[in-house]
Amino acid sequence: MFEDCVVVSAPGKVILTGEHAVVYGKTALAASLSLRLFVNIQRTDVGQVTLDLKDFGTQKCWSCDELASNGFLEHSKSPRRPSPDEIKTLKKLCGMNSDKEVLTVEELAIITFLFLMLSICSDSSERFPSLSVEMKSQFPFAAGLGSSAAYSVCLSAGFLTFAKAVTPTSCKSNGGITLPVGVEALTTTSCYNESDLKLINMWALEGERLIHGNPSGIDNTICTYGGCMSYTKGDIMPLPRVPSLRILLIDTKVPRSTKRLVAGVRERYDKYPTIIGPVLDAIGNLSDKFRTLLYQLADGESDDESRDLKLSLFSELETLWDINQHLLQAIGVSHASINDICSITAKYGLYSKLTGGGGGGSVIALINQTVSDDDISLVQSSLTEKGYGSQEAILGGYGVLLHSV
Numbered sequence: 325m326f327e328d329c330v331v332v333s334a335p336g337k338v339i340l341t342g343e344h345a346v347v348y349g350k351t352a353l354a355a356s357l358s359l360r361l362f363v364n365i366q367r368t369d370v371g372q373v374t375l376d377l378k379d380f381g382t383q384k385c386w387s388c389d390e391l392a393s394n395g396f397l398e399h400s401k402s403p404r405r406p407s408p409d410e411i412k413t414l415k416k417l418c419g420m421n422s423d424k425e426v427l428t429v430e431e432l433a434i435i436t437f438l439f440l441m442l443s444i445c446s447d448s449s450e451r452f453p454s455l456s457v458e459m460k461s462q463f464p465f466a467a468g469l470g471s472s473a474a475y476s477v478c479l480s481a482g483f484l485t486f487a488k489a490v491t492p493t494s495c496k497s498n499g500g501i502t503l504p505v506g507v508e509a510l511t512t513t514s515c516y517n518e519s520d521l522k523l524i525n526m527w528a529l530e531g532e533r534l535i536h537g538n539p540s541g542i543d544n545t546i547c548t549y550g551g552c553m554s555y556t557k558g559d560i561m562p563l564p565r566v567p568s569l570r571i572l573l574i575d576t577k578v579p580r581s582t583k584r585l586v587a588g589v590r591e592r593y594d595k596y597p598t599i600i601g602p603v604l605d606a607i608g609n610l611s612d613k614f615r616t617l618l619y620q621l622a623d624g625e626s627d628d629e630s631r632d633l634k635l636s637l638f639s640e641l642e643t644l645w646d647i648n649q650h651l652l653q654a655i656g657v658s659h660a661s662i663n664d665i666c667s668i669t670a671k672y673g674l675y676s677k678l679t680g681g682g683g684g685g686s687v688i689a690l691i692n693q694t695v696s697d698d699d700i701s702l703v704q705s706s707l708t709e710k711g712y713g714s715q716e717a718i719l720g721g722y723g724v725l726l727h728s729v
Contacts, residue, residue, distance in 0.1 A: 326445070326453050328367045330486045331727040333360040334477040336463040337470035337546040338573070338679045338688055338719070341648050342611040344589050344657060346540075346555060350608025353615060354542055355552040355566070358718040359573070361461040361471065362727075363478035365486050368454045375437055376458040379465060380430045386417065391442065391452040403526040405533060406439055414438050429466055433459075436472075436531045437479060444483040444527065455486075464575050464713070468582075468680025473543035476531030481516065481524045481548075481724045490520040492726045514726040524548055524724060550723030554615060563615065565622040566720045570691040572674065572703065575713035576661040578684025585657050585681045592656055600655055607651050614644050638692050642675040645690055649677035657682030665689075665712060672703045691716070 335356035342352025368374075373391060375384045406414065412422035414435045420427075427435070437457070445453060459478070465471040484490045492514030516524060528544040542555045552566040593600040621637050649666060652658055662678045669676045669689045676689040691700065700716070707714045 326367060327365075327486050327488065330365040330482050331362065332365075332478050332482045332485065332724060333362045333727060334474040334481070334547045334724045335360050335470075335550055335721060336461075336474055337543055338571075338686070339468075340552070340611075340679075340688075340719075341614045341644070342555075342607055343652060343678070343680060343682065344586065344655060345604040345607035345611075347586060347589070348593070348604050348608075349557045350604055351554055351556045351611040351615070352542075353552065353554050353563075353611050353618075354546050355719040356546050356550040356721055356723065357463065357469065357573070358721045359462040359469075359715070361459065361463070361474040361478055363475075363482045364458045364460075365482045366456045366458075367486075368456050371454050373441070373452065373454065374456045375434065376456070377430065377433060378458065378460045380433070382430050382434075384418070384434055388452045388454055391417070403523070403530050404443075405530055410439075411435075411534075432472075432535045433475060436476060436534045439534060440476070440479045440483055440527060440531055444480070444489065445487050457482075463573070463715075463717075464686075466579065467575055468580075468685040469573075470543045470547055472535045473528065473532055473539075473547045476528040476535070477524060477544055477547040477724050479531060480527035481726070484520070484524060484527070485726060490516060490523065492516050492520070515722075516724060516726070521548055521723070546723075548723050550721055552618065552720050554611070563618065566618045567621040568721075569719045571717055571719060572669070572676075572689040572691055572700065573715050573717045574665050574669075574676070574687040574689065574707060576659065576665065576684045576687060577711060577713065578659060578661045580659075580681055580683035580685050582681030585683045589655050589657060603651055603654050607648065610644050610648055610651070614641065617641050617644070635693065638690075642690055642692065645675045645677050652678055652682060659684050661712070662687055664710065665707065668706050668710065669703055671706075672699045674703060 336359050337354055337356050340353040340355055342350060346352035371388050373386045415422045415424060417438055418431060418434050420431060461471060463469050494514060525545055525548040528548060529541055532539045532544050542560055545560050546553055552563040554561050554563060617637055617640055621634055658678060661684060665687045666676045673695055674689040676687050679686050679688045704714045
């Protein structure tokens with residue numbers, strides 16, 4: 325038996341510090357966003373499966389008979405990778421050539437959907453239930469914000485909940501994070517326990533592998549568990565205490581290839597190891613210091629002396645933020661649009677840096693307590709005039725959640 329309706333959400337993510345240096349064994353810090361991606365799974369009686377990717381303007385539909393007769397796989401008790409032949413079957417179900425190698429973002433999203441649905445929702449009594457699935461995001465895709473990871477996490481959690489393979493429990497609190505616009509219309513009823521989160525994360529990693537090939541695992545882990553985490557040489561460690569930081573999330577509207585940017589840094593490193601190596605070391609050391617400052621900001625009381633100390637600590641964060649951006653620029657992963665955004669925000673006392681691969685994508689600006697809401701509005705107006713998108717967010721909130729309408 326399956327549930328009649330499941331609505332789940334997962335946060336986007338940003339890399340706070342350590343981009344590119346993490347490839348060379350240095351520490352990187354990542355945090356979840358208050359902005360979320362939603363997946364709504366509704367059981368129907370029309371004998372078909374419908375996927376509506378609203379942010380792409382894309383809809384796909386399959387008959388349940390078509391899915392039941394494809395010979396894809398039986399019910400999977402534990403996460404696993406699809407075989408090459410199964411990937412060809414998934415491509416055929418998407419209406420594409422089974423030998424096609426370079427896929428669009430939409431095609432990858434559809435294949436991931438099919439894989440997770442067919443793997444999790446198959447059983448001996450009702451192999452492919454008739455259902456309608458809708459996806460909607462509060463943050464842009466392909467901008468270095470973990471959209472594919474949030475999507476994979478939502479599909480994994482959604483289908484596992486739909487198939488009653490996990491047992492969500494009542495949420496005790498929201499961790500001090502205000503839920504974003506769009507969530508207020510839903511009643512947040514349930515979180516997932518540790519064993520369920522582990523299973524969701526494992527399935528989501530398989531979805532990420534379909535999309536990215538060989539991901540580090542930090543994106544899907546952040547989107548599953550939320551909060552803030554450090555990543556060093558394959559080890560992902562949650563930060564037990566972090567402050568709730570306000571940021572301005574800025575979209576350059578410039579597409580970029582992370583693979584190309586990583587290759588460019590490697591070329592510079594191989595050519596100038598004694599120059600680029602120390603820069604990467606500096607980025608790693610900066611991440612370690614940044615993590616210490618986050619701990620210090622999260623501690624302490626709310627008296628005047630403590631507030632003054634926190635303002636001083638936040639000023640250090642801003643300095644490191646600025647240094648990190650210049651170090652990333654030195655290894656060749658900034659962009660004219662990123663530099664322009666940094667100049668615009670600096671006029672209003674905001675420190676900005678790229679997040680993710682760079683070369684376009686997204687920029688994040690720290691919002692300190694001394695910046696007024698009027699100044700934030702002026703910054704956003706200036707960014708809009710230059711063709712950039714922007715929205716406020718809070719760092720370090722909830723991971724995957726189950727909602728009821």
